Amino acid sequence: MDGHGLYVWMSYLAALLIIFGNYFSVRSLLRKEQKSLSWSADKHSVTDVADEL
Amino acid sequence: MGSVWVREWRAVVRNRSAIINPVAFVFLGVLLFNLGSRSYEESFDGSALGMLWVLVLIANLLALDSTFRRDFESGLLEQIFVSAEVPFLILFLKVLMQWMTTGFLISLLSPLLALLMGVPYELLGNTFVALLIGTPTLSFLGAIGASLTVGMGRGGALLALLVLPLYIPVLIFGVDVSQSQSIALTEISSLYWLFFISLASLTLAPFAILLGLKISLAMD
Amino acid sequence: MKIKELWHRLGSPRWFFYYSGAWVRFFGVFALILLSVGFVWGLLFAPPEQYQGNSFRIFYIHLPAAILCQSLYLAMGVGGFVLYVWRMKLADILIAACLPLGMSLTVLALFTGAVWGKPTWGTWWEWDGRIVSTTVLLFLYIGIFAIREAISDSELRGKASGLVAMVGMINIPIIKYSVDWWTTLHQPATFTLTEKPAMPIEMWLPALVMVIGFYFFAAHNVLTRMRAEILRREAKTAWVKKLAVKMV
Amino acid sequence: MLKLTDLVVLRDEARLFQPLNATLEAGGCVELLGPNGSGKSTLLRTMIGLHDQYEGTYECPDCFYQGHKLGLDDLMNPIENLEWFLGLEGSSFDEDSARKALARVNMVEYALVPCSRMSQGQKRRVSMVRWILSKRLAWILDEPFTLLDATGVRLVNELIQEKCEAGGLVVCATHLPLQVQEKKSIQLEALSGSQV
Numbered sequence: 001m002d003g004h005g006l007y008v009w010m011s012y013l014a015a016l017l018i019i020f021g022n023y024f025s026v027r028s029l030l031r032k033e034q035k036s037l038s039w040s041a042d043k044h045s046v047t048d049v050a051d052e053l
Numbered sequence: 054m055g056s057v058w059v060r061e062w063r064a065v066v067r068n069r070s071a072i073i074n075p076v077a078f079v080f081l082g083v084l085l086f087n088l089g090s091r092s093y094e095e096s097f098d099g100s101a102l103g104m105l106w107v108l109v110l111i112a113n114l115l116a117l118d119s120t121f122r123r124d125f126e127s128g129l130l131e132q133i134f135v136s137a138e139v140p141f142l143i144l145f146l147k148v149l150m151q152w153m154t155t156g157f158l159i160s161l162l163s164p165l166l167a168l169l170m171g172v173p174y175e176l177l178g179n180t181f182v183a184l185l186i187g188t189p190t191l192s193f194l195g196a197i198g199a200s201l202t203v204g205m206g207r208g209g210a211l212l213a214l215l216v217l218p219l220y221i222p223v224l225i226f227g228v229d230v231s232q233s234q235s236i237a238l239t240e241i242s243s244l245y246w247l248f249f250i251s252l253a254s255l256t257l258a259p260f261a262i263l264l265g266l267k268i269s270l271a272m273d
Numbered sequence: 274m275k276i277k278e279l280w281h282r283l284g285s286p287r288w289f290f291y292y293s294g295a296w297v298r299f300f301g302v303f304a305l306i307l308l309s310v311g312f313v314w315g316l317l318f319a320p321p322e323q324y325q326g327n328s329f330r331i332f333y334i335h336l337p338a339a340i341l342c343q344s345l346y347l348a349m350g351v352g353g354f355v356l357y358v359w360r361m362k363l364a365d366i367l368i369a370a371c372l373p374l375g376m377s378l379t380v381l382a383l384f385t386g387a388v389w390g391k392p393t394w395g396t397w398w399e400w401d402g403r404i405v406s407t408t409v410l411l412f413l414y415i416g417i418f419a420i421r422e423a424i425s426d427s428e429l430r431g432k433a434s435g436l437v438a439m440v441g442m443i444n445i446p447i448i449k450y451s452v453d454w455w456t457t458l459h460q461p462a463t464f465t466l467t468e469k470p471a472m473p474i475e476m477w478l479p480a481l482v483m484v485i486g487f488y489f490f491a492a493h494n495v496l497t498r499m500r501a502e503i504l505r506r507e508a509k510t511a512w513v514k515k516l517a518v519k520m521v
Numbered sequence: 522m523l524k525l526t527d528l529v530v531l532r533d534e535a536r537l538f539q540p541l542n543a544t545l546e547a548g549g550c551v552e553l554l555g556p557n558g559s560g561k562s563t564l565l566r567t568m569i570g571l572h573d574q575y576e577g578t579y580e581c582p583d584c585f586y587q588g589h590k591l592g593l594d595d596l597m598n599p600i601e602n603l604e605w606f607l608g609l610e611g612s613s614f615d616e617d618s619a620r621k622a623l624a625r626v627n628m629v630e631y632a633l634v635p636c637s638r639m640s641q642g643q644k645r646r647v648s649m650v651r652w653i654l655s656k657r658l659a660w661i662l663d664e665p666f667t668l669l670d671a672t673g674v675r676l677v678n679e680l681i682q683e684k685c686e687a688g689g690l691v692v693c694a695t696h697l698p699l700q701v702q703e704k705k706s707i708q709l710e711a712l713s714g715s716q717v
Binding site: 003004005007008010011012014015016018019021022023025026027029030032033034036037038040041 | 308312315316326327328330331334335338373374377378380381384385388389391392490494497498500501504505508513514516517518
């Protein structure tokens, strides 16, 4: 890449880093919420919740 | 309404340190700037004016927190929101008074300050006009930040972060007007801009200040 | 009438959660396709630029990042407006969801700008109008972030950050204009390489693919973050509990 | 007339107490009892519009509000403070009635002394003058007995009694039961945690 390779790769790597960083942070956030929800659903019995609905 | 004006005026006059501090700060800043960087051989290159404007910005920033602080902590502010027919006008007045003790006073003394900074005589008039038109914006935009941070014990750094980016246009246009060769409105468009920003912030900022203070009062 | 109804339903987190699911998948799939195509195209197949050579490939990253960080701030400002006019809690969730992505894309735009500047202008940093405005934008983002950190009550936090976002949104054009004004005063524009009007189609097409891909990615990212936040806030409501029972 | 219908106050999206229903006609007085943290102050602040996270509805006439913060400017003397406050309310001010009211709370010799030189209890007394002079139909008082001596406490009760007899309306959050002839009581129970 006629001597500019370092700069180009640096930019693309930074972009990948930020895209994947955001993607995984959001995914883990969603997982965490789902996990805590299913945990609390476990704790209440299912019929208990059904009563509230 | 008259008694409200009287009270605001009294509050300013009796709180002498609030009047002296900003002006003293700018003078000290000018002193330090000269000790730190001025070299007498060089001719005037405009950076002194920029420095003066930065000092005015910071002086205003330092005085911002006190715009509502005393009234908030003593409970006057909640009385204003509960009892007043139009809190809007009173808040407008408060910010105006804050401007009187910072921007207005500094503008009045600006010829002296500018001379101390080595600004040539021809530019003293421009500097005065630019400061007079530009500084209300600083107070009104700054008061938006102050209205949001007044409920937090010490919001100093946060206030600077919120407010300083908004000061950029005033700094740029203000310095430009100060440096211009003539003061005729038709010849410098930056003066138009300074006017426009000033009028816009005078009319729009009070609404944001009102909302900000409501948030701070609800935090209490 | 129908639009009004739709608008109010959109304000309900529950309705939003149900209907955003399909959109998230849609945006996710297309973001993946477009970004993969765009990355490979920009990196390997797009022709080198006449003067800048291969360093022009940075443009394919820099442009979408710079566009997106402004769009996301705009979204936050609009969110603030909606929050005040319709008192929609979803708008606060939107602001919170745009913040991390917008901030990181602003950093990316600044970083790629600097990396691009080194081979083309010979310097990492230049006090150029666009760079300065982007830096200011970063500080505006940090301001919103800081005020959200400083307020503990969730409703007031939303209102305060919405107000700051609105004030910022109104000020951004003025700041941009003033900074441009300042640059033209202090240094005649020496580099206008990106603004050459006649960019060949082989060069702007990958840029277009990247911009759309970034938009889709942002939509996916923001919507998913909003969904997670809705689950957290509404954890005690019946519909989320019902959802949780289904998930077990 | 004051009317609360299924009113619940929220703080950080959590309910502070069970839904409240209450009506109070003019001439009535209600005391709001409850342990610390049960939401008394927040309920009062909701009624005057300083706090706007709530469910249910309420109707509240034009109010005078006395919160924990006294609303006196330390740089001003009582007369100046009163002049400002009445100007704020839009009612007229004359110095005679102000001095008479100051005499009532036993602070007349401090009429021209800046509030910064008073003790906390004395400031409390000065703030009570505002209740007397306020033209508003309703008083919303948040723990008015704080920092007052025995005569002060008696005075507060007397003032509330007079306000009710004059056809006013008083809502008072307190830990010390009011000593007035007719009153309603609302007992707030703190809810444990976030039951939305």
